[in-house]
Amino acid sequence: MKKLISIVSPVYNESAGLEKYYEEMTTALDGEAFAPYDIEIILVDNASTDDTAHYLENIAAKDKRFKVVFNARNVGLFLSSYNALSYTKGDVVFLMVASDLQDPIDIMEDMLKKWEEGYLVVAGRRAQRQESALLRGMRAQFYNLISRIADQRMEPGVGEYQLADRQVVDELLSIPDASPYLRGVLAELGYKPYIIDYEWKAREWGKSNFSMTKLFRTAYDMIFSFSRLPLRVIMVFGFIIAGLSVLFGIGVVILYLLEGPTAGRGIMTIIVALFFFSGVNAVFMGIIGEYVGRIYKQTRYGRRVAVQRLLNFDAETRKRAITPRAHSEQ
16 A cells, blocks of 8 residues: 655645646646656645636646635634644655745655655755845844744744655644744644755746735744743843842932931933833733733634635545534535
């Protein structure tokens, strides 16, 4: 009996390039390296607003290896892809193979070989990027920052283009994270990946759906999801403020003993200090509120994705999906 390979590819407004994606993916999968395996490709559409659905329907109609998940609304790239893992049946899973082809498909063969050698996780690392020097520099600084402050070290340059054994995928799905980031969750699980370097290509069609605002939002979410450093900074800063307040109080008492009452002095200092520490307190409350809000979201919703419809899935796979859904089959 052949082993099964599952491939997850997220899609959002990619109608201009889906035909090329299909051609390149099928060319790779029809090659000698994949001949000993059965294959399923999970295309997960994150509520595209163009005619992406039409192209996905055509692909699913002509090639039953391609299965499609249509989300009811846009839940974000990472949650959408993470949720799609619950539809996979493979002995090994490519966690996120981008449909824009910026991550090269041709290293999938090398990743598969390493899995056959016994590695449970094989990760692609973007050693070079075909993008502006500004973006490269910003990404490098962020990766260095997150690798230093995260509770578990994340390998700089490693994203979601990874291969994972079924054992690892089942462990990922057992974590009910409401805001999952695969690279962070994998780091927390502790599996040491085999890393393959590659060059991240420039987009050949359309434009990236990741604006600068979304990139900053992703960085913000990753810091609060995988690091407790902001809370520790608050605690340290609180001790410093408390210590300085005690020293200031001692100084006021000494000054009173030496010079007597000094009514009227330092009023502006007090006013400035009051506004300053009120602002600091508001920032601290905001940081704490961010963590509390994430706890609220986690306990109320969990990892919930509403799915509008499915293509080419059997009943058994739909039952194995671990999150609540409303769906229909065409």
